[in-house]
Amino acid sequence: MxxxxxxxxxxxxxxxxxxxxxxxxxxxxxxxxxxxxxxAMQGAGGAMLPAIEDAFPGSTGPDGVDRDRLGKLVFGDPxxxxxxxxxxxPAVASERVRFLERHADAPMVVxxxxxxxxxxxxxxxxxxxxxxxxxxxxxxxxxSRPGMDAEKFERILALQMPDTExxxxxxxxxxxxxxxxxxxxxxxDLASRLRAAGD
Numbered sequence: 001m002x003x004x005x006x007x008x009x010x011x012x013x014x015x016x017x018x019x020x021x022x023x024x025x026x027x028x029x030x031x032x033x034x035x036x037x038x039x040a041m042q043g044a045g046g047a048m049l050p051a052i053e054d055a056f057p058g059s060t061g062p063d064g065v066d067r068d069r070l071g072k073l074v075f076g077d078p079x080x081x082x083x084x085x086x087x088x089x090p091a092v093a094s095e096r097v098r099f100l101e102r103h104a105d106a107p108m109v110v111x112x113x114x115x116x117x118x119x120x121x122x123x124x125x126x127x128x129x130x131x132x133x134x135x136x137x138x139x140x141x142x143x144s145r146p147g148m149d150a151e152k153f154e155r156i157l158a159l160q161m162p163d164t165e166x167x168x169x170x171x172x173x174x175x176x177x178x179x180x181x182x183x184x185x186x187x188x189d190l191a192s193r194l195r196a197a198g199d
Contacts, residue, residue, distance in 0.1 A: 004030075004100070005108040005194060006124070010116035011131030012160050013153070014142035016176030016183070020131045021112045023187040030103045031110040037095050038088060042067075051087045056080075089119075107195055117161045117169065127194065130170035132163055133177035 009024070009031075011017040021031045041048040042065040052070070053060045059070040074080040096111065103109050110129075113121050122128055133141075142153050167173050172190055176183050 004103060004106045005197075006126045007108055007110045007194065008116050008122055008125030008128045009110050009112045009131065010114060010122075010128070010166065012138065012163050012166065013114075013156050014138040015131045015133050015163070016141075017112065017114070017131045019176065019180075020129075020174050020183065020187055021110060023184050024110045024191060026184075027188055027191040029108055029110055029191055030099070030106050031112055032096055032099045033112045034092055034096075035112070035114060037092055041091055041095075048087055048091055052084070055083050055087060108191075115160070117166060118159070122169070127171045128169065129172045129174060129190065130166045131174050131176055132167055133175065135163070137177050138163075 007024075007029075009017060009021060011020075018033075021033060025031050038048075040046060042052070044062065044064045046064050049060050049064060052065060056070055056073050059066055059073060070084070074084050100109065111121070111125060113119075116122050116125075116128070139153065142148055142156075143150065174183060174186050174190070
């Protein structure tokens, strides 16, 4: 049975990955957004809530996970973080399987995964697309976000593979340091080429 080509989409914080994912959707390519899936399963009535509350009492409420409280419980504690990831990763993997089943007839799908390389997800995709922009643009975008400061930005960067290494390991790089129309042209061109390669 023919299965869709799986495109792994990744990029460091502030590189414009969500924008590029939306452009793939505009090109008719189904996108599985791992972060959005986690937010849904941690929201009000979400599937992860009982397991998270059991592992981290007091970290959930009527609106779902209290992200600040849970963050304080796992930040800087590798064992606690590992316990949380042991809840999140299998749940996301199950949703990803269901997503693939729903889109079994599509020529290709995108897995939007922020830590694609860091968590070994690159081994489960057919081609890797890295979204990248110059560092100064990345820094400016991230620091303009609510609740973000230079120290927090540095901490996040320290957990992510350097952009230069991601680009070196990519099959394709989408540049978001250019006008939006140019980024859109790159995505449309890549989607067209990947579609043709799969025919």
